[in-house]
Amino acid sequence: MSPPETLVDKLDSPWLGVVLGVAAVLGMLTVNVLFLVWLERKVSAWIQRRMGPTEVGPFGLFQTLADMLKLLSKQLITPRHVDKPLYHLAPLVVFVPVVAAASLFPFSAGLVLQDLDIGLVLVFAFGGLAFVGIFMAGWGSNNKYALLGAMRSVAQNISYEIPLILASLSVVLMSGTMNLAKITALQSERGYWFIVLQPVAAVIYFIAALAETNRAPFDIPEAESELVAGFHTEYSGMRFALFFFAEYSNVFIVSMVATVLFLGGWSGPLLPGPVWFFLKVYALVGLTMWVRWTFPRLRFDQLMSFCWVVLTPLAILNLLITAFVARLV
C-alpha cells in the first residue's frame, strides 16, 4: 500500500514542501493565537461585564497584533546571575515543539503536512518536550517565583499527562491506529464520533487537557497572586512572547487533539473539511475559556490528589472496560 498523499508529496521538491508547509502551519498558528488572545480578553470581559479591548481596529481585533509589535521593540532584559545557556535556550525549547506538534494534524482529507502512523504519540512527545523548556526557564532564571512556578508547572503537567494519554488510548484501542488522519477517517466511515462510545474518556481528556495547558481552575503554576508570573517572570520582550505563544498554541493543540479523537476531526456534512475542523476546535476553545473565567483556582494538594486518586484510576478502568467490551462485541 502506498503512503497517502500529503502536501509534501504534491510539491516536487520535498524540502521546499516541508519549509512551505511549516511556514503555512506557523502562519495558521500565529493567526489563531493572535485571535485566541483577543477572544480570551473579549470572553473574560463579557463574563465580567466589561468591554475588553476596543481601540485598535474593529472591536479591538488588532489589539494583540499591536501588542506583538510592541513586544518586538522592547528591551530584552537579562538579569544578572542567570544560568545563561538554560535561560537563553528555554523560550526556543518551549516554542519549537508546539509548532512541530501543530504540523502533524489533518485539517481536512489529504490536507496534512506530515501524515505519520505514530502521529498521536508524537504530539504527546512534543508536548512533553515543552516541560523541559519550562523547567529550564524556571531553573535558569535565578528567581524564587520562577523556580517555584516551574516546579509546580512540571509536577502538574507530568501528572496530568498520564490520564490524558490513557484517555486518548481508549480511542486508539477502538480505532486500532495512532494515525490522526486515519482516526478521523474511521469516524466518518462508521458514521459516529468516538465521544458517543467514549464519553468518560472525553471528559477525562478535557479535564486533563485543562491542567496540561495550565488554565484555570488549574492555573496554579502562574497564580498571579502568589507567584508573579510563574516560570516566565524574568522574561521580557519577544522571549516572553514566545512563551505566551506556546501557551495559547497549546490550548489550540489540545483542542485539535480532542477534535480528532472525540469529535470526528474534519468530518461533517455540507461544509468543507477545514471549516468543520476549526468550528469544532473553536467550540472546545470557547468551552475552556468559559471554564477558566467561571471557576476559582484549586489548591495544589487538591490538584495533585485529584489527578492521582481520581483521574488516573478512572482512566485505567475506562481503558480496561473498553478492552473488555471490545472483546465481547
Add this chain to the structure above:
Amino acid sequence: MDPNYAPYVSVLACSIFVLGLGAVILILNYMLGPRRPTREKGIPYESGDEPHSKPRQRFSVKFYMTAILFLVFDLEVVFIYPWASKYSDWLKDDAFAGIAFGGMMVFVAVLTLGLVYEWKRGAMEWE
C-alpha cells in the same frame, strides 16, 4: 537511507526550521529593542523588594515523589501504546484474544497495586 524514515526526517527538518525562525525573532528583538541595562533591571524580580535570600533553596520532597510516580506510569503507557493499536487485530485471532486481554489485565493490575500502595503510604497527600 531507509525510505521509512523520510517522514521523521521531515519532522526533524520542520523542527530545525522553526528553531531557526525562533532565533531570528529573538535576534530581531535584540536589534530593534533598546539596550539600557541598569542595576535595578538586573536584580531578580520580587515585586520591587530587594531579594533577601538565594532563589535555589530546598524544595519539597513531594515533587521528587511525583516525578518517580510519573516515570512508572509513563513507562506503563509506553507499553500500552503498541498494545492498544494492535488489540483490535489480535481479537480477530481466537487463540490469541484471551492472551491479549488477560496479559494486559495482569500488567495493569500489578501497576494499580503499586498505585494503591503509594496512595496508602501517603505519597499523594501534600500536607
